[in-house]
Amino acid sequence: MSAHTRTDYVEDVSPGSGALPPRAWYASSDAVSLPLGGSWRFRLSDTADAQDDSFAAPGYDAGDWAEIQVPGHWVLQGHGSPAYTNHRYPFPVDPPRVPTENPTGDHLRVFGLPAGWPAGGDAVLRFDGVESCARVWLNGTELGEFKGSRLPHEFAVGALLRPSGNVLAVRVHQWSAGSYLEDQDQWWLPGVFRDVTLLHRPAGGVRDFFVHASYDHVSGTGTLRVDSEVAGRVTVPDLGVDVPTGEPVTVPVEPWTAETPRLYDGVLATEGERVPLRIGFRTVELSDGLIKVNGRPVLFKGVNRHEWHPEKGRALDLATMREDVLLMKRHNVNAVRTSHYPPHPAFLDLCDEYGLWVIDECDLETHGFTEQGWRDNPVDDDRWTPALLDRAARMVERDKNHPSVVIWSLGNEAGTGRGLTATAEWIRARDTSRLVHYEGDHTCRDTDVYSRMYASHAEVERIGRRLDGGPLKRRALPFILCEYAHAMGNGPGGLADYQRLFEAHERLQGGFVWEWIDHGIAHPELGYAYGGDFGEELHDGNFVCDGLLFPDRRPSPGLVEYKKVIEPVAVTGDGTAGTVRVTNKYDFADLSALAFSWTYEVEGEPVDSGSLPVPALAPGESAEVKLPAVPAGAPAGEAYWTVRAVLACETAWAPRDHVVAWGQLPVSARRTPYVAATARPAPGDGVISLGPAVFDARTGALRAIGAVPVTDLRLDVWRAPTDNDDGAAWQGDPRYGPLWRRLGLHRMRHRLDAVEAGEDALTVRTRVAPAARELGLSTVYRWTSDGDRLRLTVSTVPEGDWTVPLPRLGIRFGLATADLVRWYGGGPGEAYPDTRTAARIARWQSTVDELQTPYVRPQENGARIDVRWAELGGLRVEGDPAYWFTARRWTTEQLDAAAHRTDLVPGSGSAAGVWVNLDHGQHGIGSQSCGPGPLPRYHLRAEPAEFSFVFSPVSAPRTG
Template sequence: MKVWENHQLDHIDRLAPRASFNSYPTRQAASLNENKYTHAYQCLNGNWKFCFLEAPEYSPENFFSPNFDTSDWKTITVPGNWQTQGFGKMHYSDLWYNFPIDPPYVPTKNPTGIYKRTFNVTPNFEAQRIILRFNGVDSAYHVWVNGKEVGYSKGARNEAEFDITEFVEFEHQNDLTVRVYQWSDGTYLEDQDMWWLSGIFRDVELIGVPPTGLSDLTITAEADGHLAIKTKFEQAISREIRFELLDKDQQIILDQTVLSDNADVTFEQPHLDIDPWSAELPNLYQLFISVYEDGKLIEVIPQKVGFRTIAVVGETFLVNGVAIKLKGINRHDYNPKNGRTVTKEEIRQDIILMKQFNINAIRTSHYPTQRAFYDLCDEYGMYVIAEADVECHGFELTDNYNWISDDPGWELAYTSRLLRMIMRDKNHPSILFWSLGNESGFGHNFKKMALLAKEVDPTRLVHYEGDFEAEVTDVYSTMYTWLEHPTKQPLMQDIIKNSTKPHILCEYAHAMGNGPGNLKDYQDLFYAHDKLQGGFIWEWFDHGIQTTAPDGQTYYRYGGDFGDDPSNRDFCIDGMLMPDRTPSPGLYEYKKVIEPIHTSALDLKTGKLEVLSRYDFASLAQFDLHYSITACGKVIASGAQELPAVPARKTAVLDLNYDLTKITAKPNTPYYLNISYRLKQDTLFAPAGHELATAQFKLPLEEAALKVMPTGKLTVVEESTRLIITGADFSCHFDTVLGSLHNLKRNGKVLLKQGPQFTLWRAPISNDMEIIDELKGKYFLHLEHEIVRNFDWQLTDNCLQVDVKTLNSTTNSAWHYKCHYRYLIYPSGDIMFSLKGLPGGKTALAPEMLPRLGVKLRLNNELEAVNYFGRGPNENYSDSKEAGLMGLYHAKVDELFTNYVVPQANGNHMDTYWLSLTDDRREGLFFSDPTTFNFSVSHYEDTDLDNAKHTIELKKRDYIVLNVDYKQNALGSYSCGQWQLDKYRTKFEPFTLSFRLCGFSGVEVSEDVLAMEEIE
């Protein structure tokens, strides 16, 4: 049997897993806690010689020899994945194994990379035990030093250490060879939703430690101040061990010395006076363990300690006695250029950004990440579900999902991965759960893993979503559980009613493309029920591969773009961050939905409010409240005050002390109270002034619209198939055959080329992927037809009324809309437009849900400047509008276009009172309606967005496309999860859309004044 196909061989000469810590020669060096100042350290990252082979058997003879000639080998960067460096094939799949399922066997054609480099051992390694550490190698590998085999390991995302003391030569240059296999029996446990990427993708390190020194360390620090420290040494000899614990001010709160001649030493101290650790208050203490032998200091171990307790009580799990809410995200290691190779600084920036967006929890989907991640979660404050490197998703498509998960012969393969994770990361207070893996069925091996987790670390909870009955897990965990569905089980309501264990959604709200929707609906349920303890959005990052087009444009490729087959294509483009790290509109929505302060209005006339803290531990004293009263974006009044120290989960009444009676309301103008909660002081993750929560209320200030009587002379001429209308400074015409308005001009300049025309179609979004065949193939919604039944006009009292009646439907459809367009055109150039639609025909055959109900217009492409009063600044939809605050916003057309990796419908803005589009001389078009409308604007037609697979395929039209909608459909999360909720859907229903349209000059009149008017 080939070594890499032996699932019962876990390793060859790999060291036992142990806790993550560094050893230093002095207390001063330990206080710096940098690798450079340890006893001995050398990073072996950099350029290695590389030989890429079709199979291991093709390896050159004696390739591991120090004298082997590598002059014709390529060079590769370590750490890094070989596919991102031009070796092998890029392949993305969510589900499938890329070879026949025959465990533990893998393909004969097994891409193999042989890595070689040399290194010199510095003198400080002398008298030390020398350890070679691989932090991540995909999938299995052999190691040689100076031509001698050191060992073998697998488990791609687990660390492996080898003792190479006896192999290293101090007098000569040392040769290191690593042979890596893309496929191994371990691959059957590594079928996660991600790119298949191979090679040495994390750091390679050389570490020197005292031969008799500390080999393992277990710290239990509980919220009541109880501290227990278990130390394990390489040898049982007489030694002194000093334990010092310092608080954040470097004050010593514990200083005890233990004498022992045992290899295992335990120290306990009850009831220390400490501040507990939580994600909101990440209080950390500095522990120093100093080891003396024969009165001589041998080593000092620094370790951060957080005091925190987690336990299940009834139907909830409690952290420090509180049934917390997880406001989480699933995170892969990912970089658009380097694949799964990420730096500590990239991880830090991830966590900082998450904290700035109110996220408090991370699931390490679906494997352990590098050790720096957990240090940063401890430091910044993040709850962590630490997940083992176990996923067997491809077996789901066989007759036996539990094929190897219920096979005792694979027990070691499963339990080893869990044990290695627990042993390395057990001392991190940020970790609340040990997760056994993901999407691997269930059976014997998961039961053994759960027992092992409880045996090795009884202080934490066990998680695994695949344990559908929560037989061995401490929480009931589900994925993409629906809020409503006619048949699907379970629904969230069922869990609320029937579950007897705490519940979390380890994945929900699939953030693919434009979306996700329904975030508020889920969060409202979490807040309403103690047992629903939150969830984790899927996922943090779009996994696009950065690519430069021939013209220099940067774009991102996804599955299938590399000839990879089968592939789940753009299913990897499903993050809250776009590949260039731009936060998506969905991330802003999530920030708002999970914000830490909820505000209710008690009396808007005087500014009396109630604030509710959504924190579990922290008070609101860290915030300042800033408020403003605005009218069309102009500040009428403003103020600020410190928030009182409202305890977690408590309320307080605030009084802003303004007086609305002192404000004279303008005609037809909405007034809003805007509230911003900002950090009072700098924090680790954000500067003072950073906004973490908002609130907005429409104020009871109303004044009737300003009545305007248009003046001037209107000329109407009908010739052939055109109806030509002329006023003092404007003109336009209708095509009497098509019933459409064309060429609206003001002072001779064409502002509106065509429109408005009814449409019920929008370009599909990623969350339409499950219904796109139905939308297009059954209902042909993308193939619209408008049949003009009647065109009438009459000029009365210097006002032209044009009525166009149409039948609107799609190819081969027996259902339709009977539409009635009405235009009232005045000498001033004002056009009062309305469109009424009534369902007709065989209505039972109509789709239950329509993409939109609205009109499309084509505008002069010079009208690039967009001003609007509505929800913004980011796009918003009926099920994703909490972050869209009402206000006056200014942008260019391109800035209102969300450039998703896969082009799709985007940029909608709800509750719009008025909208203008102008050129660089402030000449343009104005739209308004007191009942509000939706709008979106771009340089592309829906067909352009539908047909393009990448952003570089989009070519701007020579006009601007404007959609003004009565309704636009919700987003949902149906790419993987809940579809559009019924209350948010656009349905086959009667509708009326109306707005005022006119050309104007911003030099003559401002938009907010135009908005005050009502045409008589």
């Protein structure tokens, strides 16, 4: 081998050379394999041509090289730094050329064959994922090179293997021509990040095969045919099937669906090998303008899923993949779009096993070309078409035997062009059993589905009613939102409003929330890092943290809300009527797997409970179910029936009694708190006493209630803007966070106009207004007491031209200390006007610290909705009407200024230990970080308002 450096392939638009044709991914029963993961020797160079190729020769001394783990990304193991961009290429756009400054990682692994490795046959070296371009040698012989980071590549190596001392050398470049096809809104993370495996291939063994398993819903039969490159036999013991490959057989079967994922174990046996099969019978078709599976329309309740681990990046192990699937199933998610590339193949095995519909997406996105009006876009350049076809073929051939995969996606945000058309034509010719998807072509020239991103509720409704115009073909196709409800930070809002539209119009077949998990990188000083935290010259900040899971895979409030919104059983009715209406919202399953129960609650406390007989309703059916009589001796007060649907037995994805759905039916209304104004303000030495409270005589400021000091109680309209408040820079609609700052709502000033001690009340008149603006809020605080309790009534009247909604409207104050919080109202988690579906009325308790929602970038969070009363720090606060409650150990201003959670220091620079907000109103959340803002009905308009709170001293709740 010559010791030279060859880099011409890096900028070659071809997919590579030397690799075997793509094939189905499977595990053999007979053929041995050798995983080559673990510790590898590693050397990083700044440029593609900084080192020669001598490292690939046997005997090369790499003793002074570093060691890294494979699978893995070298930038997450102390070599270089990760970088995040949404769609802008982090290098000059000059296709297919890439920068000379091209970090290049040389990898070395020396291995021996295990005992018992067969002497005959061949062997294949398989790479399941390398970013972005690799050149491979074995024992000094160059095998070839490849691009296509999230795709498998195999090389024939049988003639090169030795019993021991095999030298596998891999040169990986961060940038290549392939990088132009992988601009996928994610961290750029070079490395060998999926499995590397040596596979023995026995003589006469299976190479590639295609399982065709359709289902006829009329006859209840399935037809199986297995096409195999090498002839053999197919057996399925449970079905009595034993047929040659290529021969169809029709037998009675149970169909596979995401709700009922019935798999049949089979075997494909050739002369040299046995391959286990897991067969799911199902038929996907476009019929009557709808996506149908097994003859029925489906409603996708989906998520987009990038592969992610906060420490390992895209190098996921099986346990992490299984955790994702279990979390999806437990939160009622039934579908996954594999944005924006095929996932690790084991993930699809899990989708088959547990039951998830899958849109499998090609490893293709050229989004950065939008910066230049799509000029020179590879998708419309014939030179790149072979690379596009190669990527599609490697996806389809690898994943074609998975029943969970019901739709192929051509890619994402790659514009349109001849290359996509060629890809769609190839897929349709290869596989007629699935549909084809692509969002970017709104004419639907090459697709079977009309797909959009982030369309507003109003537009989605027009589409549902087929009033959207456009090409006739498009209007006749089913519609999905392949991305919607951008789950960045606090949110997304409006999920329930979307779901009502999906369920009202059959053309609307659901959507996929963007996205599954925050891509924060674990960082010793910052907690979780995002774009810009590694010194990137070009980055898109925390736009990479936009998931329903936090980076550590804890569900966010957004996922809890989504679970409730998409629950497969509706529980509705009037609690006073004595009946509850139960509706089965599954597409295929009846309700026989669920058990129903009732609880009768008064003032948030359970009084009695029992089981509720509900028939095994078929999909779409409803029934009126009689509730028991109100329990004898139940106390008076606000009452609810809470009805739950839980798993009657343990399943593969959740234990028995796992809550699938629930509903609350009000029985009697809440009694509003009343305080007779019997106590009189009593002037003292610079103070005014009123009942249990003491006020500053000059300013009217509340100083204490009983023995509890109170700091700086005043009207508050500011919240630390959420990612959705701040919105995306390209959004055409007003972004509320910037508008609020422009108006100065983050720097409101409070002018004291009068302090009036009357016969039965202390009245403080103020004007609250932003500096440099003429508008304001005329605000009156009226305090009354019955001697034991203190009532505050706040009246506000807007002055001036308020055209912008308020962030919040309420009061805030500081307490010296508080730990445990108890409340009666919505919980257990946070909720806002358009994220409140999952808030259940009950009694709850939490520590102040646990009230905080740990968004990667700090922002408004933690509000509990519909609070009747709350107790903390020695105070009880009742509301008239019910209110939003928030308590934190830092001010809103400190929360607003923080870039990471580690910036939040309890009590730092504050006169109080805990700051409390009691809000009469909150502005909605929406999903304007990359979607529509909150619907108008969730706007908090500046208009006259009056609200009251009743304070009384209580024994401070303690932990434990």
